[in-house]
Amino acid sequence: MEFDTITAISTPMGEGAIAIVRLSGSSAIAIADKIFRSPSEKSLFEQNSHTIHYGHLIDPKNGEVVEEVMLSLMKGPKTFTREDVIEINCHGGLVSVNRVLQLALINGARLAEPGEFTKRAFLNGRIDLSQAEAVMDLIRAKTDKAMNVALGQMEGRLSRLIATLRQALLETLAQVEVNIDYPEYDDVEEMTLPLMIDKCTWVSEEIDKLLLTSSQGKILREGLSTAIIGRPNVGKSSLLNSLIQENKAIVTDIAGTTRDIIEEYVNVRGVPLKLVDTAGIRETEDIVERIGVEKSRQVLKEADLILLVLNSAEKLTIEDRRLFEAIEGMDYIVIINKTDLPTEIEIDEVRKLSGHKRIVTTSLLEEQGVNELEEAIASLFFEGAIEATDLTYVSNARHISLLTLAKSTITDALEAAQNDVPVDMIQIDVTRTWEILGEITGDTVEESLIDQLFAQFCLGK
Numbered sequence: 001m002e003f004d005t006i007t008a009i010s011t012p013m014g015e016g017a018i019a020i021v022r023l024s025g026s027s028a029i030a031i032a033d034k035i036f037r038s039p040s041e042k043s044l045f046e047q048n049s050h051t052i053h054y055g056h057l058i059d060p061k062n063g064e065v066v067e068e069v070m071l072s073l074m075k076g077p078k079t080f081t082r083e084d085v086i087e088i089n090c091h092g093g094l095v096s097v098n099r100v101l102q103l104a105l106i107n108g109a110r111l112a113e114p115g116e117f118t119k120r121a122f123l124n125g126r127i128d129l130s131q132a133e134a135v136m137d138l139i140r141a142k143t144d145k146a147m148n149v150a151l152g153q154m155e156g157r158l159s160r161l162i163a164t165l166r167q168a169l170l171e172t173l174a175q176v177e178v179n180i181d182y183p184e185y186d187d188v189e190e191m192t193l194p195l196m197i198d199k200c201t202w203v204s205e206e207i208d209k210l211l212l213t214s215s216q217g218k219i220l221r222e223g224l225s226t227a228i229i230g231r232p233n234v235g236k237s238s239l240l241n242s243l244i245q246e247n248k249a250i251v252t253d254i255a256g257t258t259r260d261i262i263e264e265y266v267n268v269r270g271v272p273l274k275l276v277d278t279a280g281i282r283e284t285e286d287i288v289e290r291i292g293v294e295k296s297r298q299v300l301k302e303a304d305l306i307l308l309v310l311n312s313a314e315k316l317t318i319e320d321r322r323l324f325e326a327i328e329g330m331d332y333i334v335i336i337n338k339t340d341l342p343t344e345i346e347i348d349e350v351r352k353l354s355g356h357k358r359i360v361t362t363s364l365l366e367e368q369g370v371n372e373l374e375e376a377i378a379s380l381f382f383e384g385a386i387e388a389t390d391l392t393y394v395s396n397a398r399h400i401s402l403l404t405l406a407k408s409t410i411t412d413a414l415e416a417a418q419n420d421v422p423v424d425m426i427q428i429d430v431t432r433t434w435e436i437l438g439e440i441t442g443d444t445v446e447e448s449l450i451d452q453l454f455a456q457f458c459l460g461k
């Protein structure tokens with residue numbers, strides 16, 4: 001496909017020693033040639049692809065030197081976008097980068113939309129939609145594991161699996177057509193239904209496997225939403241601070257210190273946590289504190305994991321017991337804090353209240369027990385997890401919802417086939433499944449959705 005030539009700043013604005021302005025499109029080299037002069041005065045058209053050149057940017061209107069740069073020349077189709085690509089490495093700093101961008105714009109390039117370079121890689125067939133989405137996930141990845149999931153998807157793992165499933169469905173549909181067109185087989189249904197049942201069962205099982213990875217995949221991507229709860233003054237904010245190894249949350253000996261929700265991302269032994277420090281939960285007359293307590297209850301509802309903090313130096317209270325009730329059935333770890341003080345808490349009672357759940361004792365003041373807690377979090381997450389490396393994870397909400405939809409249409413097809421529903425009815429469900437799976441890779445997706453997806457990218461990507 002032929003597109004106009006786009007340009008954008010591909011590095012963060014106003015940060016860093018060097019910045020990159022990127023151009024892509026059929027006139028990228030011509031535009032660069034107009035504004036770039038190397039000491040050898042050789043035209044860029046005479047240079048080989050994938051070479052880098054030192055020189056100056058010159059304003060062709062007045063011959064003035066605009067910048068000193070390094071320029072990379074990459075001729076299509078072996079480029080990020082499959083088009084001719086020029087990358088100008090200029091000095092960092094807002095003025096320099098903007099000058100270079102202006103020069104490119106004045107000389108025939110158009111300002112790229114967010115994600116438009118990656119969109120071209122998609123439109124020119126170098127990557128499919130799920131791979132393009134992985135590029136975005138990669139930028140946003142907060143941990144090694146999240147990055148590996150994105151890399152796997154970018155390399156086309158999910159795409160290949162989806163393509164295999166679609167191919168199987170297509171072949172089944174083709175075979176059904178053959179059976180219908182050649183009715184020398186006296187019973188089309190008899191020929192066709194077992195084949196359909198067989199293939200639909202396989203596709204359905206594969207979709208199930210993918211969906212099974214989705215909760216872990218989503219957590220790797222977005223972080224395990226982890227709420228720190230407990231009565232006022234037990235050490236919740238101290239816990240947040242020691243997990244993130246910074247003093248983000250205010251810690252005082254005044255009960256009711258934390259009134260708003262504090263959120264922090266941390267990487268605990270490869271598990272990304274979105275940690276939420278909450279206001280201590282108690283009945284309170286203070287209006288500000290009460291709003292905080294209400295929010296804490298809300299956070300509690302949405303959490304994937306609860307860290308319940310108790311005070312070792314006090315007897316269990318009715319509020320502690322209520323908290324145990326509130327988190328029943330959820331994943332939680334009990335932390336008995338302040339073990340440096342004389343023990344008052346009824347440990348056996350805590351064991352009973354928490355059932356089989358793990359209990360960790362800490363003295364956050366003396367920095368004791370944090371390692372054990374980290375271990376408990378990591379083992380909870382990876383417990384029973386299948387070998388993470390050779391799994392194709394699904395982590396993207398759009399993909400998960402499409403897979404769920406595909407699962408329901410293939411189940412419809414399967415049930416119909418098992419109940420001797422006429423073949424042409426089953427064909428509709430199988431075709432629909434094929435279409436839905438195609439939306440993941442972008443084969444059967446609408447243009448407006450494509451635009452919307454790429455618009456979420458950062459500028460210059």
Ligand SMILES: Nc1nc2c(c(=O)[nH]1)N(C=O)[C@@H](CNc1ccc(C(=O)N[C@@H](CCC(=O)O)C(=O)O)cc1)CN2
Nearest residue numbers: 020022050072074077078079080081082087126135461
């Ligand atoms: N300077 C710079 N660094 C960058 C990028 C970039 O665009 N520019 N990337 C941007 O995100 C990433 C690298 N990703 C890339 C992916 C594919 C191709 C590419 O040219 N693919 C060709 C194969 C080239 C070959 O075989 O030699 C192709 O698939 O046809 C280039 C970069 C990270 N670093």
Ligand SMILES: Nc1nc2c(ncn2[C@@H]2O[C@H](COP(=O)(O)OP(=O)(O)OP(=O)(O)O)[C@@H](O)[C@H]2O)c(=O)[nH]1
Nearest residue numbers: 232233234235236237238256257258280338364365
């Ligand atoms: N002795 C002792 N004191 C601790 C320990 N951990 C925290 N503290 C102290 O307990 C007090 C309360 O700690 P915070 O972390 O603010 O408690 P919180 O649960 O966030 O309290 P609220 O925000 O008021 O609900 C502070 O004075 C801490 O220094 C510990 O292990 N031992």
Ligand SMILES: [Mg+2]
Nearest residue numbers: 236237257258
């Ligand atoms: Mg607090």
